[in-house]
Amino acid sequence: MNGVEEQNGSDTVLVVSLGSIRFATRPRKTARELARSLRVRYLALQSAGRVGRVDRAGTFESDGVAVHQVRVRPRRASGTAASKIANIFLAYLPAFVRLFWIALRTPAEVVIVTNPALALIALTHRWRYGSRVMIDIAERPGLVTATDSLASVFSKFEPFSLRALARRGAIATVAVPSDANRLREWGFGAVIPLRNAPLSSWRAPYADPVEAHELRCVVIGSIFRGRAYEILIQALAICSARGARIKLEIVGPGEQSYLAELQELTRRSGAGDVITWREAVDSDRVSKTYMDAHVGIVLYEPDDPGNDGLSNKILECVSSGRPVLAGDLPENRAFVTENEVGWLTSVTAEAIADALMHIHENADIEEMSRRCRNLGNTSLTWESDFSRVRDALALTHNITGANND
Numbered sequence: 585m586n587g588v589e590e591q592n593g594s595d596t597v598l599v600v601s602l603g604s605i606r607f608a609t610r611p612r613k614t615a616r617e618l619a620r621s622l623r624v625r626y627l628a629l630q631s632a633g634r635v636g637r638v639d640r641a642g643t644f645e646s647d648g649v650a651v652h653q654v655r656v657r658p659r660r661a662s663g664t665a666a667s668k669i670a671n672i673f674l675a676y677l678p679a680f681v682r683l684f685w686i687a688l689r690t691p692a693e694v695v696i697v698t699n700p701a702l703a704l705i706a707l708t709h710r711w712r713y714g715s716r717v718m719i720d721i722a723e724r725p726g727l728v729t730a731t732d733s734l735a736s737v738f739s740k741f742e743p744f745s746l747r748a749l750a751r752r753g754a755i756a757t758v759a760v761p762s763d764a765n766r767l768r769e770w771g772f773g774a775v776i777p778l779r780n781a782p783l784s785s786w787r788a789p790y791a792d793p794v795e796a797h798e799l800r801c802v803v804i805g806s807i808f809r810g811r812a813y814e815i816l817i818q819a820l821a822i823c824s825a826r827g828a829r830i831k832l833e834i835v836g837p838g839e840q841s842y843l844a845e846l847q848e849l850t851r852r853s854g855a856g857d858v859i860t861w862r863e864a865v866d867s868d869r870v871s872k873t874y875m876d877a878h879v880g881i882v883l884y885e886p887d888d889p890g891n892d893g894l895s896n897k898i899l900e901c902v903s904s905g906r907p908v909l910a911g912d913l914p915e916n917r918a919f920v921t922e923n924e925v926g927w928l929t930s931v932t933a934e935a936i937a938d939a940l941m942h943i944h945e946n947a948d949i950e951e952m953s954r955r956c957r958n959l960g961n962t963s964l965t966w967e968s969d970f971s972r973v974r975d976a977l978a979l980t981h982n983i984t985g986a987n988n989d
Contacts, residue, residue, distance in 0.1 A: 594692060595650070595691065598694070599696045600628070600705055601627070601698040603632050604639030605626050606637075607639060608628065609896055610698065610896075612626075614970070616647050617966060618974075624650065625690060625692065627651075627686055627687055628653050629676075630656050631659070639653060642655075654682045655682075656675055659676070687708075691713050692715055694716045694977055695710070695715045695716070698722070700719065700721070700741075707748060707749065707752065710752060716753075716977060719755070720757045722759050722780070724763060725767070743770065749772075755775075755973075755976050755977065757776045757778040758776070759894065761777040778969050780899055781969060782899065783966045786871060787903060790904075790905045791875050791905075793953050794876075798830065799828075799831070800878045801881050802833045802873060802880055803881045803882070804874065807843060811884055813834070813846050815933050815936065816936060817850050818933035819934075820832050820855040821853035822933055824858050829944070830858065832859045834861050835864065837864040877906060879926075880901030880907070894916060894918075895910075895916070902923070905953050907926040907947070908926035908927075909926060909928075909929060910928055924952075926952070927942075
């Protein structure tokens with residue numbers, strides 16, 4: 585491959601993402617699902633996000649998708665104003681300019697952008713090639729408030745960029761169905777709910793939970809503030825003090841300084857014997873990691889307005905075949921209660937401890953696990969929801985060059 589800029593032909597679909605194909609869940613699933621029948625190019629930064637995970641730069645192929653990832657200079661990890669400014673001008677801005685020019689030299693019939701910060705790329709691509717535009721909204725628009733997140737800077741401008749896309753006929757997909765009304769108010773004529781469910785091929789073969797005298801719980805995902813880790817550690821300490829046989833494995837990447845704080849809190853609280861810390865696992869091992877446990881735990885602190893969406897971690901856990909203990913937020917409540925796939929809790933140490941002890945003493949984990957997997961087998965997959973996107977983009981019959989050779 586001679587690089588994206590030197591293309592002789594036209595790709596059918598160009599997916600532009602801030603996150604690399606290895607770590608950006610929704611963009612990766614979008615690209616791979618479309619690549620089953622179309623020519624797809626995935627253009628992204630090699631590194632973005634609060635935990636600073638870095639993927640390879642350059643051009644390569646991944647599961648039938650042609651990938652080009654732009655190099656990003658190492659960034660400063662702290663959330664201070666000086667670090668944000670340095671990251672913008674020294675790391676992200678040069679990489680974004682490069683991303684922009686590569687996208688502008690890549691013909692495609694459809695361009696899909698996965699963040700409102702990429703609206704300028706979508707609008708310019710449409711102006712040059714007449715491409716059809718889709719924007720995927722994974723988080724509540726305009727509500728990223730975390731002080732250590734660069735996305736909180738761009739979040740303030742999201743309403744303006746989204747309105748600009750809407751005026752040019754862009755299609756929007758939303759992870760949280762209740763966001764659809766806001767986008768329609770901003771001018772979008774077509775808004776499609778697209779849950780962050782996993783691909784069918786992502787799930788490991790099903791296995792019943794292993795019988796044990798202890799309840800084995802797992803948390804999987806990036807570790808940063810706002811995800812209630814401090815509260816969960818205190819809850820496990822309470823369970824341990826009460827003599828409950830409950831253990832927790834925490835799996836995921838995070839800033840070393842924050843991980844050290846959490847591990848020190850684990851030791852001080854007396855939960856060191858019941859909490860195990862584990863580095864991040866590759867995407868294709870996440871499903872098996874859920875099934876090695878009895879229950880998945882997904883918690884977000886409710887005071888952050890951007891935390892009230894339905895987490896992909898809930899969907900991944902349930903689709904794999906394990907019930908979930910989730911924070912009692914509106915979207916979580918609707919999904920968990922409607923499908924009877926887990927339990928809800930207030931995000932306090934006492935409430936979480938009480939919920940875990942109730943699960944250990946009363947729940948039929950095997951029966952609930954089978955119910956969860958059955959939901960995954962029938963409807964809780966990315967393919968099931970994504971068929972509506974194909975129809976909206978006319979990707980089934982009307983786009984030419986659909987053979988991915």
